[in-house]
Amino acid sequence: MSLRKFLTSSTFFKNLFFALVIVILFLVVFVKFLDFSTNHGEEIKVPDLSKMKLEIAEEKLDEDGLEVFLLDTVEFKPEFPPYTIVEQDPIAGSKVKDGRKIYVKLNAGGYAMVTFPDLKNKTFRQATNALRALGLVEGELKYVPDLAKDIVLEVSYNGRPVKAGDKLMKNSKIDFVLGDGKDMFKDEDLDSIPNNEQINDSIE
Structure with missing residues (x-):
């Protein structure tokens, strides 16, 4: 049988x-196999970690x-236990x-250390900033007599006294001793100031 006759025969169409x-x-x-192996259409609820x-x-x-998959460790948050999500x-x-x-992301194991700045003789506002x-x-704040x-x-x-350069953990509470601005010149300080007569005598 020729190829042409085979391609037009009923046998060819049946086989096709x-x-x-x-x-x-x-x-x-x-x-169907792919759907089964990949759980196609099935969703999983993400648990709270x-x-x-x-x-x-x-x-x-x-x-x-x-x-x-762990992305990073974040700065310590006290409301979460150390090294938890x-x-x-x-x-x-x-x-x-x-x-x-x-x-x-994981919580850090504790507060980071910082270098304490020089706060002496600064205003309380500057210090707190x-x-x-x-x-x-x-x-705590404590006021003492001072000009x-x-x-x-x-x-x-x-x-314990803290000075510039000391290392402290973040969130540490720093206590202050501040001047109250009520300290006035004492009598002996006033006596030490020359009066007009003393000034005139010194000029003469």
Whole structure:
């Protein structure tokens, strides 16, 4: 039989039809297999990882078919235990597909250390602005007699004097001794000031 007659014969069309059916069936089975293996259409609710240690979060997410990915360690937040998760993306309650990575940030192990500035003889306002910029906190205030009002005379932490260059943890409370501005010249100070007669005598 010639090729031309074969291509126009009923046998060729039957074989072509069966071949197309087999290809279609294969494609259907393949798509179903992909849907099953990738949990197509199935979503997983992201758990709340807040305040969890990274190892515990890894175990929990692994059970749900998810992964954890550590992005960074953030500055210490006292409302979270050290080295626990403080942020996550996607957030808790989100719906994601199987195998999705959950990005997290960990709390630092404690407050960072800062270098204490020179506050002596500065105004209390200047001193508190400098403290807040470093993450320190003003504590108790004590006023003592002095000519200048609200001038920093002494600073201390936990009863220990603090000087410029000392290292302290952020959020430390700094106590101040300030001038009250009420100290006046004493009688002996006034006696030491020459009067007009003394000035005239000295001129003569």
